[in-house]
Amino acid sequence: MGDIKSHKDLLVYQKALDFVVAIYKETEVFPESEKFGLIVQLRRAAVSIPSNIAEGAARQGIKEYIHFLYIALGSLSEIETQLEIAYRLRFITDIDNLSKEYLHIKRMLLKLIxxxxxxQ
Structure with missing residues (x-):
């Protein structure tokens, strides 16, 4: 992991932040009726990914760090499901780019774990 001094130096953390922005932009066009539904669920799950990477990195030991990375992975899985629902409801028409980003972040998290x- 080379010259990594904090979670901010991790490429997976940086990619997760970019993913949050992409999710926020994508959900801006969702119907108003989803303001307290899919929009908030997608955004919270997206924010959870870099947040858990950061929290895990701040913990005492590797075991705790891994635990928080698994939580981030769980949030990523939530997003996969929620994007599929949004796609089926035709709130979004193209999930290919988001799916590519999702898979890239998933691979990076699994590699870090x-x-x-x-x-250990």
Whole structure:
């Protein structure tokens, strides 16, 4: 993991922040009726990803860090489901780019978890 001094140096954290922005932009066009439904669920789950990466990095040990990375992974899975629902409801017409980003972040999280497990 080289010259990583904080969670802010992790590419997965930076990608997760970009993903939050993409989710916020995508949900801006959702119907008003979803203001307290899918919009808030998608946004909260998206914000949870970089937040849990940061919280895990601030914890005492590797075991705790991994635990928070799994929580971030869970939030990512929530987003996958919620995007599929939004797509089926035709709130979004193209989920390909978001799906690519989702999969990229998922692979990065799994790689970081594996790396940390190997350090235990």
């Amino acid at each position: 594996t790396t940390l497990k190997n350090k």
